Amino acid sequence: MIITSIETFSNEYVALVRVRTDEGDEGWGQASPYNADITAQLVHRQVACHVLGMDASNIEAITQAVIEREHKFQGTYLYRALCGVDTALWDIRGKRAGKSVSALLGGSVSSFPVYASSMQRGITPQQEAERMLALKEQFGYRSFKFRIARECGHDIDQWPGRTEEIVALMRKKLGDEVNLMVDANSGYSPEKAIEVGRMLTDYGINHYEEPCPYWELDWSRQVSDALDIDVTGGEQDNNMIVWKQMIDTRAVDIVQPDICYMGGITRTLQVAEMAKQAGIPCTLHSANLSLVTLFSIHFMAAIENAGKYVEFSIEGLDYYPWQDRIFTPGYKISGGEVSLSDKPGWGVEINPEWMALADYQASYHASRF
Numbered sequence: 216m217i218i219t220s221i222e223t224f225s226n227e228y229v230a231l232v233r234v235r236t237d238e239g240d241e242g243w244g245q246a247s248p249y250n251a252d253i254t255a256q257l258v259h260r261q262v263a264c265h266v267l268g269m270d271a272s273n274i275e276a277i278t279q280a281v282i283e284r285e286h287k288f289q290g291t292y293l294y295r296a297l298c299g300v301d302t303a304l305w306d307i308r309g310k311r312a313g314k315s316v317s318a319l320l321g322g323s324v325s326s327f328p329v330y331a332s333s334m335q336r337g338i339t340p341q342q343e344a345e346r347m348l349a350l351k352e353q354f355g356y357r358s359f360k361f362r363i364a365r366e367c368g369h370d371i372d373q374w375p376g377r378t379e380e381i382v383a384l385m386r387k388k389l390g391d392e393v394n395l396m397v398d399a400n401s402g403y404s405p406e407k408a409i410e411v412g413r414m415l416t417d418y419g420i421n422h423y424e425e426p427c428p429y430w431e432l433d434w435s436r437q438v439s440d441a442l443d444i445d446v447t448g449g450e451q452d453n454n455m456i457v458w459k460q461m462i463d464t465r466a467v468d469i470v471q472p473d474i475c476y477m478g479g480i481t482r483t484l485q486v487a488e489m490a491k492q493a494g495i496p497c498t499l500h501s502a503n504l505s506l507v508t509l510f511s512i513h514f515m516a517a518i519e520n521a522g523k524y525v526e527f528s529i530e531g532l533d534y535y536p537w538q539d540r541i542f543t544p545g546y547k548i549s550g551g552e553v554s555l556s557d558k559p560g561w562g563v564e565i566n567p568e569w570m571a572l573a574d575y576q577a578s579y580h581a582s583r584f
Contacts (some may be wrong), residue, residue, distance in 0.1 A: 216236045216240065217237045217270065218269055218580065220577060220579050221233070221259070221262070221300060221577070221578045222234075222578075223258050223259065223299070223574075223575070225252045225254075225576075226252060226572070227252050229248055229251050229505055229573075230246040230251035230254050230258070231243060231244070231245050231573070232299030232302070234304060234307065240311065242303040242308075242560065243303055243563075244298065244299045244301065244305070244479075245299055245302060247473075248475065256576075259578045261281075261285050262281055262300055263578035265285075266281065267578060267579070268580045268581075268582070274308065274480075278301060278482060281300075282478075293478075297478040298478050301480055301482075302510055302561075305319075305481075306560035306561050307560070308560075309559050310559040314559060315559065317555060318517075320514065320518065322513070322516040322517030322555075324516050325557065326552040327516045327553055327555060328357070328552050329526070329553045330359060330396060330527065331529045332360045332502065332526045332528050333361045334529075337373065340380045344384050347389060350529060354548040354549065354550075355549065356393075357551045358393060359394070360397065361397060361398070362397070363377075363397045364378060364399040367400070367402065368403070370403055370404055378411065382395075382418050382420065383418065386418045394422070395419065395422075396421065396424065397422070397424065399411075399424065401425055401428040402425075403426050405438055408438045409438055409441045411426070412441070413442070415444055416443060420444060422447055423438075423444045423445065423447065424447045425450070426438050432466045436466040436467075439465065445468040446469075447469040447498065448461075448466070448471060449467065449470045449471045449472050450471045450473045450476065450502075452472070453478060453482075455482075455486075458472075459489065462490055462493050462495060465493070465495070468495070469495065469497070470490045470495055470496070472499060474501070474514065475507045480510065487514075487520060491518075494520075495520070496520050497520050497521060498524070501525065502526060503528050503535055503538060504527075505538060505541060506542065508527060509563065510561075511525050512555055513555070513561070540566050542564060542569075543564050
């Protein structure tokens with residue numbers, strides 16, 4: 216089963232990848248969102264050139280080959296590009312087996328809990344609480360995450376007092392029965408993070424994401440050691456040495472890799488396994504409604520050390536218009552859970568209308584000619 220072609224369909228925000236083989240297989244994947252048109256170039260320049268002609272069934276060997284042959288360029292863009300091919304190959308693997316990717320990984324459920332995840336920090340506490348309450352009533356969400364601090368904020372809030380106000384208001388409006396989670400996006404020094412964490416504990420917040428700059432692992436560990444609340448992180452990380460350090464030193468209580476930032480399912484499985492061996496849960500980062508959330512649902516519904524829920528962005532087309540009509544069927548939330556298709560592979564179809572508007576590039580194996 217030789218890989219004969221790799222195609223990309225991209226715009227500034229999304230790059231879809233189609234892989235085909237000499238046996239007629241076709242699989243769809245996605246490179247990481249944002250600056251995706253740049254990433255699409257890397258798919259052809261630094262991934263396809265190594266992958267074309269390889270055995271599509273050996274995804275692990277393909278992943279290793281790309282990393283080794285591009286050893287001078289390891290970093291976020293290489294892994295963002297690799298993800299597109301990796302996830303397309305998992306789609307092929309599922310289709311050939313007649314199973315969903317989740318089933319291939321050992322999953323057997325038809326739905327999985329999600330938490331409503333806000334991407335907005337400029338929103339007022341009152342506005343945030345009102346829209347979360349509406350979503351709770353409409354979709355039955357039982358868990359909610361909102362933003363505190365300022366992104367890379369050096370202990371400065373988005374505006375004075377916002378963090379304290381939104382934490383108190385969310386608990387008051389949503390009630391004591393729901394799970395509340397916060398994301399500080401690298402906002403604090405250890406001292407400030409611990410101070411804020413104690414306030415969060417008083418309000419029953421159970422998930423404190425990226426309180427310190429993510430590259431300061433020791434800072435995160437200090438916060439984790441000082442608090443009873445779960446300190447979480449890892450969404451930005453893709454280096455296995457960093458992951459080993461993070462897990463070995465228990466810098467966080469829950470690991471949060473992002474499949475698209477990591478380079479695909481194959482490498483994310485390695486992180487989840489390391490965490491499992493250390494007794495640490497894995498709750499993926501999936502902060503938009505492109506295919507990354509679909510990948511994450513399949514993954515989380517199958518791994519043994521999955522956290523309680525999958526991240527599900529609540530931002531619609533008014534905030535992320537580029538999410539529109541990429542694939543069908545779309546996501547369905549009911550009773551606080553997202554449905555999981557049992558169709559082979561990823562179980563979706565890419566919309567031809569979306570493809571027609573995207574920039575197209577293709578790389579072919581020599582055997583095609």
